[in-house]
Amino acid sequence: MAVSVSHLAASGASQTPRGSPAQSGAETVFPLPAPSEAWPRPYYFEDGLRRVSPYFYTYNTWCKERWRGRQLVDVFESEFRDRPLEYYRGAMESGQVAVNGKTVGPHHILKNGELISHTTHRHEPPVTAESIGVIHEDDDMVVINKPSGVPVHPAGRYNYNSVVEIMKAERGPSFSPRPCNRLDRLTSGIMFVAKHAKAAEQLGVQIFQRSVRKEYVARVIGRFPDGEVVCDQPVLQISPKLGLNRVRANGKAARTVFKRLAYYPPASSSDESRRDNGATGEPAAADGPEAATQQPAGHRKADEGYSIVRCLPVTGRTHQLRVHLQFLGHPIQNDPIYANQRVWGFDLGCDDAEGTQNSDEDIITRLSRMGKDQVADAVAYYDDMVDDYHKKKAEKMSGQVCSICSTPLYTDPGDQELSLWLHSLRYEDAEGAWSYVSPLPVWALPPEGTSGPTQVGGMEDLVGAAGTAIIE
Numbered sequence: 001m002a003v004s005v006s007h008l009a010a011s012g013a014s015q016t017p018r019g020s021p022a023q024s025g026a027e028t029v030f031p032l033p034a035p036s037e038a039w040p041r042p043y044y045f046e047d048g049l050r051r052v053s054p055y056f057y058t059y060n061t062w063c064k065e066r067w068r069g070r071q072l073v074d075v076f077e078s079e080f081r082d083r084p085l086e087y088y089r090g091a092m093e094s095g096q097v098a099v100n101g102k103t104v105g106p107h108h109i110l111k112n113g114e115l116i117s118h119t120t121h122r123h124e125p126p127v128t129a130e131s132i133g134v135i136h137e138d139d140d141m142v143v144i145n146k147p148s149g150v151p152v153h154p155a156g157r158y159n160y161n162s163v164v165e166i167m168k169a170e171r172g173p174s175f176s177p178r179p180c181n182r183l184d185r186l187t188s189g190i191m192f193v194a195k196h197a198k199a200a201e202q203l204g205v206q207i208f209q210r211s212v213r214k215e216y217v218a219r220v221i222g223r224f225p226d227g228e229v230v231c232d233q234p235v236l237q238i239s240p241k242l243g244l245n246r247v248r249a250n251g252k253a254a255r256t257v258f259k260r261l262a263y264y265p266p267a268s269s270s271d272e273s274r275r276d277n278g279a280t281g282e283p284a285a286a287d288g289p290e291a292a293t294q295q296p297a298g299h300r301k302a303d304e305g306y307s308i309v310r311c312l313p314v315t316g317r318t319h320q321l322r323v324h325l326q327f328l329g330h331p332i333q334n335d336p337i338y339a340n341q342r343v344w345g346f347d348l349g350c351d352d353a354e355g356t357q358n359s360d361e362d363i364i365t366r367l368s369r370m371g372k373d374q375v376a377d378a379v380a381y382y383d384d385m386v387d388d389y390h391k392k393k394a395e396k397m398s399g400q401v402c403s404i405c406s407t408p409l410y411t412d413p414g415d416q417e418l419s420l421w422l423h424s425l426r427y428e429d430a431e432g433a434w435s436y437v438s439p440l441p442v443w444a445l446p447p448e449g450t451s452g453p454t455q456v457g458g459m460e461d462l463v464g465a466a467g468t469a470i471i472e
Helices: 005-009 072-079 085-094 163-171 197-208 271-277 320-327 360-369 384-392 460-466
Strands: 022-024 027-029 043-046 049-052 055-062 097-099 115-122 133-137 141-146 188-194 212-221 228-231 235-239 244-247 256-264 306-313 397-401 408-410 422-429 435-437
Touching (some): 072 097, 085 097, 141 163, 163 188, 188 197, 212 320, 235 320, 235 360, 244 320, 256 320, 256 460, 306 320, 306 460
Antiparallel strands (some): 043 049, 055 115, 133 141, 141 188, 212 306, 212 422, 228 256, 397 408, 422 435
């Protein structure tokens, strides 16, 4: 997925109202102006998507330590990838990208204390029109069921299409939501949104002290093993720009407990077999006991069925669940990064802790093309017809540009890019003071005509395994 220059809004960046001055030494300078924040928000709904009308916006951020001594154009080229390098060069030459409110050109050497501004005509990607569900609300906190595909905070190409901005729009400009836990954009499920700073601080202390347990549920490729499976593989960030992480010996320590909730054989199995064995995870007798996981050497079949897996993260590394499931050979079925056969090959990165099957450089190169001239696609599409449909209905550069700002435009994202089959199912206090559980998402329920679990039991087995079992 493409990432926008609007990442400048993060980590201390802010919008500058029209005419707001900034100080640079003894001289007062003015960043390029942009209209004040729109209210009401410029939302409209079409084709099942929440959309935002394009608008002008100015970002400011102070020079970060890692940017000091580097050319302005080099920083943009290495950290932002939504637009071509030629656009950034032109914006720096025209003053759309300025330093301390002045046009400095692409080769300006950044220094400590400099203010970088970028005035842009924003084109936000659409997100699902699904509403933000409320599981519990009191005077201090709102416990929500976050829809998949919606980022929590304004970041990258998203601003108004974020959880905090949507909640502001629904509850009025005086509402100041304070998210207490973070979910990736594609992940759905339970989030805590504090109504005031004290409530956010109290829950934050609990989470920091690890007195809060959390459980996720995922839909993964193939028949996941029986019993509790604990993965202790360390996780290393390979590319911050692409959001790519891998299992590596020199990564940060990570531990996850997994347990299969259900296995559903492929649709080609007989109806009777699916009805009898969907919940238990046992393949049909005619297929043999190993049929659910056997496949030709070096090839992963798209019709090997799928499992619903409970996940207890003991640590909280970025993409930890996705990376550990990939390493175990059962990536999340529609994961556009870690189940992408065009990036990882037939084995999808299974058991490749040393990077011998695919080097980091190769993975980064292949993944960089996704969302540019190729479509990001997961391997586990259901058949050729659906596969072709998804490849056509996916976000990629359309070849068109905005008539106002000449920004290259993207097509709408496909369904598979608005949803990741990973859901934050449960949060509970370890001492039993409180617990919140969301319903299972639709993709985790038994397929039509098949029996299987529709609810999840307690966490005792997962918690017990977290402190004892180790997978080599």
